[in-house]
Amino acid sequence: MWRLLAATVGFLTQQASAHGGAANYTVGDIWYPGYDPYAGSWQDTDPTIPQRKWITNEPIFETTNHSLACNFPGTPARASIPFPAGSNISAMYNTWVHTVGPMIAWMTHCTNDDCATFDPVASNADWFKIGEKGLLEGDILTGSWFQKEFSRWDGSPSVWTERVPESLRPGAYLIRHEIVSLHSEHRPQFYPECLQVRVTGQGNAFPGKEYMAKIPGVWSMDQPEINMNPYDPETGSKTEYKIPGPPVWTG
Numbered sequence: 001m002w003r004l005l006a007a008t009v010g011f012l013t014q015q016a017s018a019h020g021g022a023a024n025y026t027v028g029d030i031w032y033p034g035y036d037p038y039a040g041s042w043q044d045t046d047p048t049i050p051q052r053k054w055i056t057n058e059p060i061f062e063t064t065n066h067s068l069a070c071n072f073p074g075t076p077a078r079a080s081i082p083f084p085a086g087s088n089i090s091a092m093y094n095t096w097v098h099t100v101g102p103m104i105a106w107m108t109h110c111t112n113d114d115c116a117t118f119d120p121v122a123s124n125a126d127w128f129k130i131g132e133k134g135l136l137e138g139d140i141l142t143g144s145w146f147q148k149e150f151s152r153w154d155g156s157p158s159v160w161t162e163r164v165p166e167s168l169r170p171g172a173y174l175i176r177h178e179i180v181s182l183h184s185e186h187r188p189q190f191y192p193e194c195l196q197v198r199v200t201g202q203g204n205a206f207p208g209k210e211y212m213a214k215i216p217g218v219w220s221m222d223q224p225e226i227n228m229n230p231y232d233p234e235t236g237s238k239t240e241y242k243i244p245g246p247p248v249w250t251g
């Protein structure tokens with residue numbers, strides 16, 4: 001009896017902490033560290049960390065929460081990744097346990113071309129999508145979401161790769177990786193992290209208004225794709241899922 005109870009409690013504890021986020025990154029062959037939410041505030045002044053600060057891998061539940069932009073507290077990092085436009089950005093996650101919902105990679109230009117002083121919420125920043133991954137095959141409840149398929153269970157990192165358009169105007173930007181998990185009935189979970197980059201290249205393009213969204217703002221409990229119950233037979237059996245928000249800007 002006690003043994004059974006202990007095993008059950010262990011299982012529940014593991015479930016409760018079974019969240020995560022973008023742990024580190026690669027651009028080409030170069031690896032960059034993330035901010036480890038559990039390693040302490042010495043990282044705040046570490047000149048080698050380009051990811052903005054976050055202090056818990058718990059999800060954000062509210063579509064209006066300011067922390068949706070760059071997690072909490074989302075304060076600037078000391079480093080920015082040198083980033084040739086046209087390159088891939090890969091975000092690495094430790095074993096990801098959720099299986100339902102989309103993943104979206106966003107960018108925003110830092111005001112005054114300076115990410116060190118940039119607050120995307122106070123600046124009412126415009127964000128644009130550079131890539132997104134949703135339902136690849138099958139139905140909403142049991143099908144192959146990228147979120148399900150990208151997770152490696154052997155201890156190796158789960159990798160999510162998107163490309164930054166080659167035509168993007170150089171400058172200081174945030175790249176925001178966001179996983180939206182929809183496995184709880186009408187209780188979406190948001191897992192965002194922001195990375196500071198300095199884009200280089202010959203490009204001169206910048207997305208127009210039709211590609212832009214506010215964060216928070218882009219998600220709403222009025223959207224059936226966000227406020228969803230995948231266990232509802234009618235919803236769960238659908239084989240199409242349209243990721244809300246503006247179209248992806250491909251340059």
Ligand SMILES: [Cu+2]
Binds near residue numbers: 017018020098
């Ligand atoms: Cu979780």
